[in-house]
Amino acid sequence: MGHRTYVSATVATAAGLVAAACGGSPGSGNSTTTSGTPTKTFTTTVSQATTTTNAGTDLRSLVPTPANTARTDGPDSIHDNGIHLHFFVNGSPNDVMATYKTALTGMTWSLIVDSSSGGGVGGGATYTASNGNAFGVFSGGGYGNTTDIDACAWPSQPANKDCGRH
Structure with a gap:
């Protein structure tokens, strides 16, 4: 029985840390389920290059x-x-x-x-x-x-x- 108490305490502590990291707490009624393949989103900003001359006139x-x-x-x-x-x-x-x-x-x-x-x-x-x-x-x-x-x-x-x- 001593061994099972430590395993249950470890699992409960890990679940509490995960819930705290996700903004919830165990037993608060909030749950998050994730399924599917994780995706990454990248945002790229492109700007047009301009060339200027000292003369200011072409x-x-x-x-x-x-x-x-x-x-x-x-x-x-x-x-x-x-x-x-x-x-x-x-x-x-x-x-x-x-x-x-x-x-x-x-x-x-x-x-x-x-x-x-x-x-x-x-x-x-x-x-x-x-x-x-x-x-x-x-x-x-x-x-x-x-x-x-x-x-x-x-x-x-x-x-x-x-x-x-x-």
């Missing part, structure tokens, strides 16, 4: 790509948080630069300086322009049926407006 989207472009170099970072692109374009310099001027104004660039020269089969032009706070220098020229355009854009007017070949 300068590349402000620079039009000329029609008949054979090759584009850049964009390359330049001084004052600007970008530089170089376009090698199939077409006479006068025609290409006139079409590029139309593309600039079509993208809401306001021309500040419009300078062009040429004759015969050669020529070129330089356009200085603003687009909101952005500032750009677009210079191109060539000979025959080839034209090179250097395009630079900055988030605001730079101290140095050099947009030469880089």
Whole structure:
């Protein structure tokens, strides 16, 4: 009888601990029954990554790509948080630069300086322009049926407006 008393006391103590852990007590009338396969629930939060630049303006989207472009170099970072692109374009310099001027104004660039020269089969032009706070220098020229355009854009007017070949 002594052995059975210890086993019964141990079982009663274990049942009391389990009931206390589950928020109930033995004899309180509360019971919890669990059946089936245990499951695990995971919650995952996904957020979209964003990229920001110091400029706060997507300068590349402000620079039009000329029609008949054979090759584009850049964009390359330049001084004052600007970008530089170089376009090698199939077409006479006068025609290409006139079409590029139309593309600039079509993208809401306001021309500040419009300078062009040429004759015969050669020529070129330089356009200085603003687009909101952005500032750009677009210079191109060539000979025959080839034209090179250097395009630079900055988030605001730079101290140095050099947009030469880089």
